[in-house]
Structure formats: C-alpha cells, structure tokens
Amino acid sequence: MKRIAPVLVAVAVAALLIVYAPPISVQGGESASTILASPILVSPIFGLTIPAGYRDWKLISVGRIGGSTNDLRAKLGNDVAVKAYREGTLPFPDGAIIARLAWHEVTSEENDMALGDVRSFVTGGATNLEFMVKDSKKYAATGGWGFAQFTGGKPDSEALHKTCFPCHEPAKASDYIFTRYAP
Amino acid sequence: MKRVAFLLVAVVTIAGVAVYVVTPSGHAAEEASPIYGVTIPPGYRDWKLIAVSEIATGDKSQLRAEFGNDIAIKAYKEGTLPFPDGAIVVAQHWMKESSPGNDQVLAMAPMVAGLDNPKSFVPGSRVNAQFMVKDSTKYAATGGWGFADFKDGKPGDEALHKACFPCHAPAKDHDYVYTRYVP
Numbered sequence: 055m056k057r058i059a060p061v062l063v064a065v066a067v068a069a070l071l072i073v074y075a076p077p078i079s080v081q082g083g084e085s086a087s088t089i090l091a092s093p094i095l096v097s098p099i100f101g102l103t104i105p106a107g108y109r110d111w112k113l114i115s116v117g118r119i120g121g122s123t124n125d126l127r128a129k130l131g132n133d134v135a136v137k138a139y140r141e142g143t144l145p146f147p148d149g150a151i152i153a154r155l156a157w158h159e160v161t162s163e164e165n166d167m168a169l170g171d172v173r174s175f176v177t178g179g180a181t182n183l184e185f186m187v188k189d190s191k192k193y194a195a196t197g198g199w200g201f202a203q204f205t206g207g208k209p210d211s212e213a214l215h216k217t218c219f220p221c222h223e224p225a226k227a228s229d230y231i232f233t234r235y236a237p
Numbered sequence: 238m239k240r241v242a243f244l245l246v247a248v249v250t251i252a253g254v255a256v257y258v259v260t261p262s263g264h265a266a267e268e269a270s271p272i273y274g275v276t277i278p279p280g281y282r283d284w285k286l287i288a289v290s291e292i293a294t295g296d297k298s299q300l301r302a303e304f305g306n307d308i309a310i311k312a313y314k315e316g317t318l319p320f321p322d323g324a325i326v327v328a329q330h331w332m333k334e335s336s337p338g339n340d341q342v343l344a345m346a347p348m349v350a351g352l353d354n355p356k357s358f359v360p361g362s363r364v365n366a367q368f369m370v371k372d373s374t375k376y377a378a379t380g381g382w383g384f385a386d387f388k389d390g391k392p393g394d395e396a397l398h399k400a401c402f403p404c405h406a407p408a409k410d411h412d413y414v415y416t417r418y419v420p
Contacts, residue, residue: 109420110310113282116289116300118333119343121354126289128302136283157419159291165415168407175291177419221346232339236302236331236360 097202098212102187104204105132108153112136115236118159126177127156129233135188145198145229150188152231156181182210186222186231197222197230270385271395275370277387278306281327285310288419291333298333300360303416309371313418319381320412324371328416331360364388369405369414380405380413 096103111130119125131139135150157177165174182205190198201218203210222230269276284304292299305313309324320326339357365388373381384401386393405413 110285113286113302113304116302116331116360118291118300118358120356120358122352123355126291126300128286128289130286157289162290162415164408168404168415169292171294173293175293176417177288177290180420217346221342224342232342234359237363 095204095207095209097200097204097209097215099215100187100193100196100200100202102185102200102202104183104202104207105151105153105185105187108132108151108185109155111153113236114139114152115233117233119156124159125156125181126159126175127154129154139235145190146188146231148188148190148198152186152233154184154233156183181205197226199230268390268392270368270383270387270392270398272398273370273376273379273383273385275368275383275385277366277385277390278325278327278368278370281306281325281366281368282329284327286419287313287326288416290416292330298358299330299364300333300358301331302329303327304329310418318412319373320371320414322371322373322381326369326414326416328367330364330366332362332364333358334361335359365393380409382413 108130111132114129114131114136117127117129119127130153132149132151134147135152137143138146138150157180159175160178162174162176165176166172182203184204185202187193187200187202188198189200193200196219199219199222201215201222203214203218209215219230222232225232228234267276281304284306287303287305287310290301290303292301304327306323306325308321309326311317312320312324336357336359339359340355343355343357365386368385368387370376370383370385371381372383376383379402382402382405384398384405386397386401392398402413405415408415411417
C-alpha cells in the first residue's frame with residue numbers, strides 16, 4: 055500500500071498538470087514564463103482567462119490617454135483579428151481577440167540627454183490588461199464580444215465588467231471596437 | 238504580316254506588364270540607406286512588439302512603437318547583450334493625434350468617473366521608420382549596428398545617417414539600443 059500511495063499522488067499531480075496545461079497552451083509558442091504568469095482566474099460575467107502568448111501577437115495600434123490616466127497603450131491582435139483588420143472585415147469573425155496593454159507613462163532622463171530639446175516618454179509599470187474575445191453565440195447579448203480586465207494578473211470586479219459593453223456601444227458601426235489599425 | 242505585328246505588340250505589352258508587376262512586388266523599397274546600405278526589411282510591421290513610447294518637441298508629439306525580429310526579441314527576453322548578429326530593431330513613428338470621438342466616449346464612461354481630463358490620443362500619419370541591423374563584422378566601426386531612417390519608403394540623406402551612431406553612443410552599456418523590452 056505504501057508503494058501505491060506515492061504512485062497515486064504522482065498520477066494526481068500529473069492529472070492536475072494536464073488539466074492546467076491545455077487552456078493556456080492553445081496558442082502555442084509562448085515562453086515558460088508566460089505559462090507561469092497566466093492565471094487560471096476568469097473574468098466575471100464573461101468567464102475569460104488571459105489568452106496565452108498574447109504579448110507576442112501583432113500590433114494593431116498604439117495609443118495614449120492623458121490627464122490623470124497618463125498612460126501609453128498597445129493594442130495587439132491574434133491572427134484572426136489582425137487578418138480582419140487588414141481586410142476590413144466587419145463584424146470581426148468568431149475567434150478574434152484584441153488585447154489592450156497599458157502602462158504608466160514616465161519620462162526618460164537617459165533618452166532626454168541624448169535628444170536635447172526633445173522630451174522622451176517611455177513606459178513604467180503596467181496599469182491593467184484588457185481583452186475582447188469574439189464569440190457571436192456565447193456573447194450574443196453584448197454585441198458578440200466577451201470582455202475582461204485584469205490588474206496584476208487578477209480579474210477586476212463584476213461591477214467593472216458591467217461597464218464594458220455600455221462603454222463600447224457607441225462604436226457599434228465598427229463592431230464595438232474603437233481602435234483602428236495604425237498604418 | 239499584320240497578324241505577326243499584332244502578336245508582337247501583344248507579347249511586348251504582356252512582357253511590359255509582367256516586368257511592372259514583378260518589380261514592385263519583389264522588394265518594394267530597394268533603396269538602401271547611405272553609409273550602411275540597409276534596406277527596409279520586409280514584413281517588419283508584423284514583428285513582435287518591444288515597447289511603445291512618446292516623443293515631444295514644442296507642441297508636436299509622436300507616438301512610437303518599437304518592433305524586433307525573432308532574433309532581437311529572443312535576445313531581449315533572455316537579456317542577451319550584445320545583441321547577436323542578425324538582430325533587427327525597428328522604431329515606427331506616427332504623428333500623435335487627438336481623438337474627439339474617443340474623448341466623447343471617455344467623458345461618459347463610468348469606469349473613468351473621477352479621473353481628471355482623460356483625453357485620447359491615437360496614431361495619425363506615419364512620420365518615419367528607423368532600423369538598426371546587427372552585423373558585428375560589417376558594422377564594426379559603429380558598435381556592430383547598421384542604421385537606416387526611411388520616410389515614405391525613401392532613405393534619409395547621408396548627413397542624417399552620420400548622426401545615428403553618435404546619438405546612440407551614450408547607450409553603449411545596452412549595446413547602443415535605448416529601447417527596453419516592456420513586459
């Protein structure tokens with residue numbers, strides 16, 4: 055029996071690892087650090103996890119929000135989303151995912167020294183991370199999009215997620231997406 | 238004879254069309270940067286994102302994205318310095334424009350309630366694209382990097398390219414590259 059116990063534990067651990075692995079290795083190609091950083095936690099209402107490997111997706115555009123928000127942003131898309139952008143396909147097809155990364159904007163003394171009169175701004179720490187996932191059936195009530203916002207790897211509150219769709223509604227003509235593809 | 242002449246005209250026309258079609262699709266910008274002879278690497282807009290940034294001079298600003306080919310991204314992620322031969326880093330610059338449409342939405346958005354003056358900025362027209370190509374043998378005199386600055390697909394002049402390396406020299410500790418990878 056003593057021999058069986060460790061085997062059972064090993065099997066249980068292996069089974070857990072297998073359960074843990076598939077949802078985050080779907081996209082493939084991500085580094086080990088990405089896997090470890092991907093939480094199992096899901097967004098309220100929409101049930102979304104952080105898609106694996108999103109940091110390596112193609113760039114849709116960059117952006118900035120001024121005022122007290124004071125951030126720099128990057129919008130990345132998976133292959134389905136980027137293809138739709140380039141071909142002008144609207145609505146976005148099922149499977150499209152758009153990631154919005156944002157960081158505090160900070161000054162760069164090192165860059166300013168090299169640039170003279172030019173002021174350089176770079177990114178500090180991340181603020182939060184947002185995703186829109188297209189599934190026209192599952193998310194029929196919210197324009198076909200599921201929404202998620204993560205701060206420090208953890209999904210934000212249900213109250214916050216209730217504000218996603220109403221805020222995106224004015225962009226109905228472009229399938230609820232504000233971001234345009236940067237030339 | 239008339240039939241032969243017609244055929245000849247047709248053949249010449251087709252050949253002309255073929256030459257016209259093949260040339261632009263082969264390498265759109267065959268023009269190389271002065272001093273370094275660097276051409277625009279095909280497909281760089283789809284490369285992985287290193288970072289985003291902003292530059293301001295007077296009342297004009299740019300939003301910027303830095304991309305890397307796979308060799309550069311791998312070196313960034315693994316902290317490899319100096320960058321290995323074959324690494325290419327791109328800085329794509331756009332004019333920073335305000336987005337009145339986004340501002341309207343932000344003013345109503347419940348999630349930004351309490352935030353002071355959240356103004357949206359997006360990329361406008363392209364300004365220029367800059368490339369750094371690592372070849373420690375070919376570019377030994379300039380830290381192993383070849384430089385290029387293109388505007389609308391055309392390389393800048395020799396005077397401009399003479400300014401590249403001196404401006405990057407202060408970043409010697411980071412192999413002459415200012416941009417850091419943003420996680």
